[in-house]
Amino acid sequence: xxxxxxxxxxxxxxxxxxxxxxxxxxxxxxxxxxxxxxxxxxxxxxxxxxxxxxxxxxxxxxxxxxxxxxxxxxxxxxxxxxxxxxxxxxxxxxxxxxxxxxxxxxxxxxxxxx
Amino acid sequence: xxxxxxxxxxxxxxxxxxxxxxxxxxxxxxxxxxxxxxxxxxxxxxxxxxxxxxxxxxxxxxxxxxxxxxxxxxxxxxxxxxxxxxxxxxxxxxxxxxxxxxxxxxxxxxxxxxx
Numbered sequence: 074x075x076x077x078x079x080x081x082x083x084x085x086x087x088x089x090x091x092x093x094x095x096x097x098x099x100x101x102x103x104x105x106x107x108x109x110x111x112x113x114x115x116x117x118x119x120x121x122x123x124x125x126x127x128x129x130x131x132x133x134x135x136x137x138x139x140x141x142x143x144x145x146x147x148x149x150x151x152x153x154x155x156x157x158x159x160x161x162x163x164x165x166x167x168x169x170x171x172x173x174x175x176x177x178x179x180x181x182x183x184x185x186x187x
Numbered sequence: 188x189x190x191x192x193x194x195x196x197x198x199x200x201x202x203x204x205x206x207x208x209x210x211x212x213x214x215x216x217x218x219x220x221x222x223x224x225x226x227x228x229x230x231x232x233x234x235x236x237x238x239x240x241x242x243x244x245x246x247x248x249x250x251x252x253x254x255x256x257x258x259x260x261x262x263x264x265x266x267x268x269x270x271x272x273x274x275x276x277x278x279x280x281x282x283x284x285x286x287x288x289x290x291x292x293x294x295x296x297x298x299x300x301x302x
Contacts, residue, residue: 116293
């Protein structure tokens with residue numbers, strides 16, 4: 074199966090600074106890597122994803138990079154704002170004949186200090 | 188188009204009682220997944236279901252836990268004879284029946300407290 078590791082577990086940044094969260098995965102067959110944001114008391118929400126045929130994807134202040142050779146991918150948040158404070162989870166897919174199954178990292182608690 | 192609906196949002200049970208957690212997937216989604224999240228921890232996979240089939244239950248405790256996704260109606264996660272260690276947030280997610288990369292849609296979770 075897939076094993077996903079995520080670092081750091083906690084991250085504090087000043088408002089306006091950048092935040093970077095890194096993940097590694099073990100299964101070279103994984104080809105889809107979503108990122109989720111979980112606010113307090115809510116379910117995880119998909120914020121951005123990347124497929125293995127691209128190395129980088131950007132959506133406004135959020136970007137993801139993927140290095141297939143090294144089996145690691147990262148989330149970059151620029152110009153952080155207090156509302157970015159949440160727990161972020163990375164995931165990698167395990168492809169089954171019947172569909173996808175995802176394995177999650179252990180989460181990064183991001184705090185943006187005003 | 189409603190998202191994944193979970194109910195109840197909060198559930199309190201005494202030790203030894205049964206807990207039944209319900210999940211209605213996004214309309215048109217035929218794959219359902221259950222995850223457990225303990226306080227300050229990540230999402231732990233429990234079970235993957237399709238209509239009337241359990242595809243992977245490798246994350247389910249061998250005793251007291253069961254899950255189903257019937258042809259009609261919501262998916263049910265059932266915990267019998269609950270113990271304090273079962274207190275957690277239980278999240279359901281769904282995805283459409285396509286292969287390749289497609290992310291889950293999560294529900295808001297059921298927070299189970301065993302007293």
